[in-house]
Structures are given as structure tokens and as C-alpha cells.
Amino acid sequence: MSNLQIFLDVATEAALAAGAVLQDYLGKVEDAITEKGRPGDLVTVADKASETVVLDYLHRHFPEHAILAEESGKLGNQQNEYLWAIDPLDGTTNFAHQYPCFAVSIGLLINGVPQLGVIYDPFHKELFRAAAGLGATLNRRSIQVSKTTELSKSLLVTGFAYDRRETTDNNYAEFCHLTHLTQGVRRSGSASIDLAHVACGRVDGYWERGLSPWDISAGVILVQEAGGKVTAYDGSPLELYSGRILATNGLIYSSLSQELLQVPALSTWG
Ligand code: IPD
Ligand code: CA
Ligand code: CA
Numbered sequence: 001m002s003n004l005q006i007f008l009d010v011a012t013e014a015a016l017a018a019g020a021v022l023q024d025y026l027g028k029v030e031d032a033i034t035e036k037g038r039p040g041d042l043v044t045v046a047d048k049a050s051e052t053v054v055l056d057y058l059h060r061h062f063p064e065h066a067i068l069a070e071e072s073g074k075l076g077n078q079q080n081e082y083l084w085a086i087d088p089l090d091g092t093t094n095f096a097h098q099y100p101c102f103a104v105s106i107g108l109l110i111n112g113v114p115q116l117g118v119i120y121d122p123f124h125k126e127l128f129r130a131a132a133g134l135g136a137t138l139n140r141r142s143i144q145v146s147k148t149t150e151l152s153k154s155l156l157v158t159g160f161a162y163d164r165r166e167t168t169d170n171n172y173a174e175f176c177h178l179t180h181l182t183q184g185v186r187r188s189g190s191a192s193i194d195l196a197h198v199a200c201g202r203v204d205g206y207w208e209r210g211l212s213p214w215d216i217s218a219g220v221i222l223v224q225e226a227g228g229k230v231t232a233y234d235g236s237p238l239e240l241y242s243g244r245i246l247a248t249n250g251l252i253y254s255s256l257s258q259e260l261l262q263v264p265a266l267s268t269w270g
Contacts (some may be wrong), residue, residue: 089103130222
């Protein structure tokens with residue numbers, strides 16, 4: 001069995017176990033929700049409990065690997081070629097409101113490049129997995145990106161970062177512009193699910209700013225292995241730590257990139 005397959009199996013076990021923890025906490029965290037800093041940036045006991053489960057699996061199986069986990073930060077020797085990027089609960093705001101759109105996201109970077117990803121949506125029991133060269137699956141069946149070729153016929157998804165009240169670079173203008181040009185732009189509130197949905201063709205493209213590596217590491221390889229394209233807004237190679245991502249089925253990539261680079265001011269929509 002290849003190393004990647006072993007890593008994938010352990011990450012899968014961890015995601016399923018952490019997802020079960022999230023499901024157990026669903027609807028029971030009202031008294032234990034706190035804000036992490038910015039208004040609306042919530043953390044619950046469920047985020048922490050889920051992360052403990054994932055860390056436990058990874059420490060047990062790969063004690064020498066480095067970790068970047070949303071709630072615990074950097075653990076282990078960050079110079080190690082293997083770095084696990086973990087979001088134990090992606091979609092915390094949804095979770096806190098019992099809006100059923102949240103996931104555990106576990107990505108593996110090898111020498112800084114996303115090579116493996118597991119995203120588990122425990123409410124819908126959907127397990128998305130991918131590894132470089134091994135393809136992408138949903139509940140163990142192969143998945144592919146959509147075949148939509150025109151932006152005017154596309155359905156997109158995006159999100160708004162927690163700093164949206166502090167900056168005019170908050171994605172509101174982009175949202176209006178692309179809502180006008182497409183069949184619609186959704187906002188799910190879970191970046192990893194957004195990427196998973198690009199990978200399985202439910203949406204044709206996704207863009208967002210203000211993200212962290214744990215939000216997108218798993219989803220990047222999922223979209224790539226499903227035949228999609230992931231870059232920066234301008235089509236240059238993705239910079240995982242830049243916070244910006246453009247992920248599409250590859251067919252609408254250049255038109256979506258072009259539109260993102262020439263978004264009219266918000267006042268246009270007044
Ligand atoms: C958030 C979600 C959301 C995105 C935010 C993320 P969290 O992650 O992925 O979709 O718009 O930028 O921070 O806080 O729920 O783990
Ligand atoms: Ca997240
Ligand atoms: Ca999170």
C-alpha cells in the first residue's frame with residue numbers, strides 16, 4: 001500500500017470519528033458558544049472536541065508530522081515535509097444555528113503542496129476524499145467537476161470572511177457583479193463544503209478571500225483530482241497563505257477570473 005493510501009485511510013478514520021462528535025453536539029452547544037476575536041467568529045465546545053479527536057489520530061499514527069490546526073495552531077516541527085492542515089468544524093456559524101452545512105476538513109501538504117484531502121459532512125453523511133494521482137470520490141464513488149462552459153449558465157458559490165465589516169475589500173462588490181452575470185451565487189458558510197461541491201459538480205465555481213490554509217487545503221486537491229482548476233484570482237498559481245482562491249470546473253475559469261479582475265464599484269448596484 002502506498003504512503004498516500006495509508007495517510008488517506010487514517011485521515012478518513014479521523015474525519016469520520018470527529019464528524020460523529022460534531023453530530024453528537026449538534027443542537028447542544030447554545031451555552032458554550034464564544035467569540036474568538038472578530039464579531040461573529042465563533043468557537044464552540046464542538047470545535048475543540050472534534051479537533052482533539054483528529055489530533056489524537058494523527059499523533060498516534062504519524063507522531064513526526066507537523067500540524068496546523070485551527071484551534072491549536074502550529075504543532076510539531078514545522079520544517080517536516082508533511083504538514084496536516086485541520087479545520088475540525090468548518091461552518092461553525094451554521095453549526096451554532098443548527099443550519100445543516102458544516103464539515104470536518106483534513107488536508108495534507110507535502111513540501112507545501114496539497115496532496116491529500118478528506119472532507120466529511122456528518123449531517124448528510126457525505127465523505128469526500130482525494131489524493132494526488134488517486135482521483136476524487138464521494139462516499140467512495142468517483143466524482144468529477146461539472147461540464148458547464150458558459151458563465152451565464154453557471155451556478156457559483158462564495159463566502160464572506162469575518163473581517164468583512166472592517167474592510168471594503170469584503171467581496172460584496174464581487175458577489176453583486178457575479179450574481180448579475182450567472183444563474184446564481186450561493187453562500188453556504190463552509191469553505192470546505194464549497195470546494196467539495198465544485199469537485200462533485202453541484203456548483204461550477206467558487207471564489208473567496210480571507211481564508212486560512214485549514215479552510216482549503218483538503219478542498220484544493222479534491223477539486224484538482226476531480227478535473228477542476230484551482231488558482232489565484234488572476235490565474236497565477238494558488239498561494240495557500242494568501243487567503244484568496246478561485247476554484248472552477250476549468251471550463252469557466254478564464255471568464256470567471258476575468259470578471260473577478262474587473263468588478264465595478266458597489267455603487268453601480270444602488
Ligand atoms: C469559515 C467558513 C466560511 C468562510 C469563512 C471561514 P469557520 O470557517 O469556511 O464559509 O466564509 O471565511 O472562516 O470559521 O466556520 O471554520
Ligand atoms: Ca473554516
Ligand atoms: Ca473552523
